[in-house]
Amino acid sequence: MTTLATSVLDVERIRTDFPILSRELPGGRPLIYLDSGNSSQKPLQVIDAMRDHLAHHYGNVGRALHVLGSESTEAYEGARDKVAAFIGAPSRDEVVFTKNASEALNLVAYAFGNPAGEDDRFRMGPGDEIVISEMEHHSNIVPWQLLARRTGATLRWFPVTDEGRLDLSGIDDLITERTKIVSIAHQSNVLGTVNPVAEVLARARQAGALMMLDASQSVPHRVTDVAALGVDFVAFTGHKMVGPSGIGVLWGRRELLEAMPPFLGGGEMIEAVWMDHSTYAPVPHKFEAGTPPIVEAVGLGAAVDYLTSVGMDEIQRHEHDLTVYGLEALQEFPGLRMIGPSTADDRGGTLSFTIPGVHPHDVGQILDDRFGIAVRVGHHCARPLHLRFGIPATTRASIYLYNTTEEIDALVRGLHHVQKVFG
The missing domain is CATH 3.90.1150.10 (Aspartate Aminotransferase, domain 1)
Known part of the structure; x- marks a missing residue:
């Protein structure tokens, strides 16, 4: 050996x-813990940060003018800043907090074919196609199946070779002018395979398609720079990167997020409300309806600090x-x-x-x-x-x-x- x-x-x-x-x-x-691909363990630095916030600073965010509300909002938005820096996001406003990667993937899938949307890039119907791969986690399969069923679009996928790699031999026939979005894992949760993002993205761009990555298995383990990757959307989750469960991240190019309709309606995602219509808050808050995972965001920020300190x-x-x-x-x-x-x-x-x-x-x-x-x-x-x-x-x-x-x-x-x- x-x-x-x-x-x-x-x-x-x-x-x-x-x-x-x-x-x-x-x-x-x-204990010999070899299950971090499922969920990672948590360091004291994350545990203590969450406990301290609950014990000394907790208040709802974005609503209260008192000290606790201000401190909680500062901590919540500070976590967004940390995540943005950690993944190389050009703007903090491109970081949307969700409850997990599954919600982030569903959020993007929901934008396609939504009658409330007005951007042609998100129009989806019969004759349009969605491309995924055979190695995907169910979270990157089922939302697209639901989208195809809802709109009449066709779901297609990359096959996987015997070695466990994406089979790109038919990429030109798979990604075509009918493709609206390609969504694949950055790193497989079963095979460990790190997929050739640049090659797939180049073909997607030739075809005029958007591209999304499920990065739940890559962000915790390798330097991930969303700007360098060049894709349109990236989803990942906190609990696999020494952070808490109950919080995930959607990163998206700002102009796309601005073009997308809201996913959930409620408090804090609005600008103004009348009885017959509403206007919406700017991104990212347009996608963060209701009381968000405040303490979980604090924990995720501490997890980012921890991973950054280790390198x-x-x-x-x-x-x-x-x-x-x-x-x-x-x-x-x-x-x-x-x-x-x-x-x-x-x-x-x-x-x-x-x-x-x-x-x-x-x-x-x-x-x-x-x-x-x-x-x-x-x-x-x-x-x-x-x-x-x-x-x-x-x-x-x-x-x-x-x-x-x-x-x-x-x-x-x-x-x-x-x-x-x-x-």
């Missing part, structure tokens, strides 16, 4: 920031090294089938696999019960991808900044035990 050089990260120090990682499970088992380049290098190590370790395991690229090139630290004769649910149960190893099992909200590979489910180990080679070694030992149990 490859011996890696000492990581640029002080992982042992980082681990002390995450109190749950020192937890002892029933039976004296130490996204260093996190990416650390995870790359662990991915190389994990791929080699798992590929040496007898009979194991890796679902996804076999090398770490253009790949993140998501390791999905099957073991002959053992259902992934049994793998996950034994790893947890016997060794305290938390992995995810199932189709990971990507059932069409599993159907493409002819399997019902996989076991997925997903790596983050606080993981170590020793934990990967423990996973391999646990898998040997699973294999022994099932003989």
Whole structure:
């Protein structure tokens, strides 16, 4: 097995920031958390920031003139500033807070074919097409299915190669002048594949189509600059990037956000209301109806501060090294089938696999019960991808900044035990 050089990260120090990682499970088992692709753990810096806001500063935002209201609004909008800087957004007003990435994706899908919209770029009907891919999370499939059903448009998709890469061989026939939007994952939540955004975007631009990225699995793990990516919309979520659940982000080019109709109606998204019509607040508040996730935004801002202090380049290098190590370790395991690229090139630290004769649910149960190893099992909200590979489910180990080679070694030992149990 490859011996890696000492990581640029002080992982042992980082681990002390995450109190749950020192937890002892029933039976004296130490926790080995390899499920960050599902949801990451939270550092004290995020926990403390949220607790402090609740304890000392909480008030509703944008409404009250008293001190608490002002402090809460400042913290909420300050989080927007931090997120904008973190993803290289040209303007803070291009950052819309949602409750998760799913809502962000639905928000954009809702804009198409909406009678309230007046921009031709969002007109959708029979003869128009939507392009996604076979590797998408359900959150980037179902909203587009609903859009196609609502408008009569056609949903099309990139196939996936045996190696787990987007099959671009038919891109010119797939993305055409009929395509209104292309929406794909920046990084697959099952395969780990980092998709060739520039190549897909170039074809989308030739065809006059808009492009969206589901970046839920990339923003937490690598430097993400939305301006450099050049796409029109990016969605991601807080709970996968050491932040809290209940908050996500939609980034969109300002002129597109301004052209889109509101997604939800209610307080704070309005400019003025009469009994028969309303006018709307400027972006981003046009898309943030009602009391927003205030404390969650504070937590997300603290998560951005934390990741920035560690260094996204260093996190990416650390995870790359662990991915190389994990791929080699798992590929040496007898009979194991890796679902996804076999090398770490253009790949993140998501390791999905099957073991002959053992259902992934049994793998996950034994790893947890016997060794305290938390992995995810199932189709990971990507059932069409599993159907493409002819399997019902996989076991997925997903790596983050606080993981170590020793934990990967423990996973391999646990898998040997699973294999022994099932003989």
